[in-house]
Amino acid sequence: MSPTSWLFQVRNLTNNFISFVFPPVCASCPKTGSLLCADCQAKIPWVVEPICPACGRILQRPTALCAVCRREPLPLKQIRTAVIFDGIIPDIIHKMKYNGAFALAKPLADMMVEAWPIWQCPVDLVMPVPLHAQRQKKRGYNQSELIVNHFCQCTGLAHDAHSLQRTRFTPPQVGLDAAARKTNVQGAFSVQAQAVGDKDILLVDDVCTTGATLAAAAEVLLAAGAKSVSAYCVARAI
Numbered sequence: 185m186s187p188t189s190w191l192f193q194v195r196n197l198t199n200n201f202i203s204f205v206f207p208p209v210c211a212s213c214p215k216t217g218s219l220l221c222a223d224c225q226a227k228i229p230w231v232v233e234p235i236c237p238a239c240g241r242i243l244q245r246p247t248a249l250c251a252v253c254r255r256e257p258l259p260l261k262q263i264r265t266a267v268i269f270d271g272i273i274p275d276i277i278h279k280m281k282y283n284g285a286f287a288l289a290k291p292l293a294d295m296m297v298e299a300w301p302i303w304q305c306p307v308d309l310v311m312p313v314p315l316h317a318q319r320q321k322k323r324g325y326n327q328s329e330l331i332v333n334h335f336c337q338c339t340g341l342a343h344d345a346h347s348l349q350r351t352r353f354t355p356p357q358v359g360l361d362a363a364a365r366k367t368n369v370q371g372a373f374s375v376q377a378q379a380v381g382d383k384d385i386l387l388v389d390d391v392c393t394t395g396a397t398l399a400a401a402a403e404v405l406l407a408a409g410a411k412s413v414s415a416y417c418v419a420r421a422i
């Protein structure tokens with residue numbers, strides 16, 4: 185159990201009580217009644233083919249591998265994302281991460297659940313990309329862990345939010361170019377090998393930009409004996 189989970193439980197209870205007294209407001213407009221109203225759901229920018237079969241980048245036309253993956257192959261079997269980081273999505277993710285609106289993990293995870301039949305791959309264990317303990321303490325929760333909890337509840341997949349840890353504090357990736365992102369997250373993760381040995385692991389994060397964070401975590405998981413590592417994120421930055 186993570187040191188912040190009791191705090192999350194209290195917040196969750198409080199949140200359930202608040203939804204009872206005040207019905208939820210849409211994450212993207214002033215309508216009440218649900219966390220994402222039907223009109224806003226119709227505006228979800230879904231990822232559609234063609235995409236790179238490895239990194240999942242959105243492409244103009246179908247190809248074997250995108251130019252980036254040809255130059256530098258990913259350690260991951262595949263990266264997939266449910267939606268494009270565009271339209272109504274950036275604001276919802278920002279509210280979930282920085283405005284304490286952790287309940288918005290649910291509609292975001294619902295998008296992943298809906299698109300999973302299109303992008304699914306064999307999975308033994310789902311793991312959220314961990315935050316450094318210091319950052320998680322400050323935020324009060326790891327948004328990717330909340331997404332994993334709901335995603336796994338809906339898909340029935342097994343999950344583990346504790347065996348993969350972020351052992352080095354890294355500055356945010358925002359504003360860094362691809363090379364700097366890679367250096368920034370190198371050696372940032374550690375894993376308990378017995379949890380992942382011979383398993384097909386699915387890493388989950390909120391946003392995928394260059395895939396550098398996922399790649400750094402995947403290298404550690406593979407070195408610890410994971411059979412394969414894939415990733416599935418809510419949104420793809422373009």
Ligand SMILES: [Zn+2]
Nearest residue numbers: 210213221224
């Ligand atoms: Zn709405």
Ligand SMILES: [Zn+2]
Nearest residue numbers: 236239250253
């Ligand atoms: Zn690619």
